Amino acid sequence: MPLALVALLVHLPSFLRPFWNPDEGYLATEARMLAHGGTLYVDVVDRKPPLLPWLYQGAFALLGSDSLWPLRVLAVLACLATALFTAAVARRRWGGAAGTVAGLFTVLLSVALAPEDTQAATFEVFMLPATAAAFWCADRKRWAGAGLAAALAAMVKQTGGVVLLPALYLLWRDDRRPGAVLRLLAGFVVPVAALALLTGPRDFLFWVVSGSGDYASLDGAWATALGRAAGNAGIMLAAAVPALVLLARHLRVSLREDADVWLWLAGSAVGVAVGFHFFGHYYLQLVPPLALLCAGALHRTAEPRRARFALAWTAVAAAVFVALGLTASTQPVTRVRTVAQAVDADTSAGQRVLVWGMHPEIYWLADRAPASRYLTAGLLTNFAGGRGGKGVGVQKAVAGSWTTFEREVEEHPPALVVDDSQGAPYAPAAVPPIRDLLAARYERVGTSGGAVIYRLRGR
Known part of the structure; x- marks a missing residue:
């Protein structure tokens, strides 16, 4: 019709x-x-x-x-x-x-x-x-x-x-x-x-x-x-x-x-x-x-x-x-695909990864399991598009989420952590649990598509 x-x-x-x-x-x-x-x-x-x-x-x-x-x-x-x-x-x-x-x-x-x-x-x-x-x-x-x-x-x-x-x-x-x-x-x-x-x-x-x-x-x-x-x-x-x-x-x-x-x-x-x-x-x-x-x-x-x-x-x-x-420009798609390809290249199918950002499609494109049930930094910091640092932080997270998150990454440490914050208010430097996790257990191995990639030490 x-x-x-x-x-x-x-x-x-x-x-x-x-x-x-x-x-x-x-x-x-x-x-x-x-x-x-x-x-x-x-x-x-x-x-x-x-x-x-x-x-x-x-x-x-x-x-x-x-x-x-x-x-x-x-x-x-x-x-x-x-x-x-x-x-x-x-x-x-x-x-x-x-x-x-x-x-x-x-x-x-x-x-x-x-x-x-x-x-x-x-x-x-x-x-x-x-x-x-x-x-x-x-x-x-x-x-x-x-x-x-x-x-x-x-x-x-x-x-x-x-x-x-x-x-x-x-x-x-x-x-x-x-x-x-x-x-x-x-x-x-x-x-x-x-x-x-x-x-x-x-x-x-x-x-x-x-x-x-x-x-x-x-x-x-x-x-x-x-x-x-x-x-x-x-x-x-x-x-x-x-x-x-x-x-x-x-x-x-x-x-x-x-x-x-x-x-x-x-x-x-x-x-x-x-x-x-x-x-x-x-x-x-x-x-x-x-x-x-x-x-x-x-x-x-x-x-x-x-x-x-x-x-x-x-x-x-x-x-x-x-x-x-x-x-429309395909640059956003190309960027995220580039990050996903880097994740795919540096991990095997059974390994978990953590994408610290607002682009959960990286998990899907890389075909890698998330290390946590919280698929975006938004659930853990209350970040949303356009929100400045005032309304963002660990104290604004979904109730109980940080306790759960820390247990998840302790039980199943992600093989890679992808910092896709790109200067957003939830960047690791502004979020102590993520900053401390990276400092204690991960080493920076490179960048891809504007994201910083960290590998689990001794992997």
């Missing part, structure tokens, strides 16, 4: 490099650890729910773990599914033409950000089909389905659960029967509770709900975060300027008739803001409700030429970002 072709075309850049951002590297490394007997939230940890690591693990089990192309195919299908659910809602409300427009807006806006945010097979991409399905079900009074889909979204990424807000509004507006309320809430709570029991309630609650207090902070990064918030919001809104102008002309009508969609958009905006980091891929959560509102605005306008121009503008914006993805 044409919509599927458009979804494939705008995601062509995703197939042209081994990875787009460190989240893919983290997920790929997690999946390998799980495949080799690791247990999620025990010796394989992340601040995210379990469904996407399991999806990576399943894809690797079926098709091998040397490439992310199966996940990229699934990401295109996820984009298409999101567009189809969004189109179905628009078609039910405003007719077939509006459904086509909503589907196109969904696909086109899904790439209207920096390519590393939109071409990667990461959390937001796989969260969106479930959020759109939840809204689709609620729009049709299928309350159990809406709850289940909202739970699936939240178990890909926690903020996916905000789609419960418009579902609850529609429930209050259209169907206040106690049984309907019970079906919606049970549809959400039962799957989440089942996953918590499956992975261990205590560990699940810590990693998915309560263990990110210091991470969800502007400490040391407020200027960067606010600049990123404004920049990414501006980019996405710029991609739909003519449609938003038409929406503004019909704003009063839209607020009255599309209150559920506006509530979905507002809840999604809260989801973007949670954590105060405002990374570009967070903004993908805005795409389905924004696409619906734009489709409604184009339906209500009495000037078809303006409507066609609005859609064409967004198509051109998407084409620009696709072109940026096709021509």
Whole structure:
């Protein structure tokens, strides 16, 4: 179908490099650890729910773990599914033409950000089909389905659960029967509770709900975060300027008739803001409700030429970002590959390594087991993109992580330590446990791709 072709075309850049951002590297490394007997939230940890690591693990089990192309195919299908659910809602409300427009807006806006945010097979991409399905079900009074889909979204990424807000509004507006309320809430709570029991309630609650207090902070990064918030919001809104102008002309009508969609958009905006980091891929959560509102605005306008121009503008914006993805520098990929090749050359397949940095894809590319369950320096220092030294340090680590880390490296000393900090606030000189570990047991043997490599003495 044409919509599927458009979804494939705008995601062509995703197939042209081994990875787009460190989240893919983290997920790929997690999946390998799980495949080799690791247990999620025990010796394989992340601040995210379990469904996407399991999806990576399943894809690797079926098709091998040397490439992310199966996940990229699934990401295109996820984009298409999101567009189809969004189109179905628009078609039910405003007719077939509006459904086509909503589907196109969904696909086109899904790439209207920096390519590393939109071409990667990461959390937001796989969260969106479930959020759109939840809204689709609620729009049709299928309350159990809406709850289940909202739970699936939240178990890909926690903020996916905000789609419960418009579902609850529609429930209050259209169907206040106690049984309907019970079906919606049970549809959400039962799957989440089942996953918590499956992975261990205590560990699940810590990693998915309560263990990110210091991470969800502007400490040391407020200027960067606010600049990123404004920049990414501006980019996405710029991609739909003519449609938003038409929406503004019909704003009063839209607020009255599309209150559920506006509530979905507002809840999604809260989801973007949670954590105060405002990374570009967070903004993908805005795409389905924004696409619906734009489709409604184009339906209500009495000037078809303006409507066609609005859609064409967004198509051109998407084409620009696709072109940026096709021509983007491969230097970051080349650098990390160079480091991984050095690790591979200096270790054997059974040896563990420690990458002290924010690029866990080095483990995956080198095909070496991590020496610790903590795959980035961020979990041990609270570092995140743009955060200065103020919010970073041993005292800001995930609770109990340093005790666990030191036990792990004592029991299984890594054959190599790769210092990939490159002057960041978590450099070994600023982190005493790492500094002392290197001084006591390791010797510097060289550099690669800007990283400093240390070998275990007497190896």
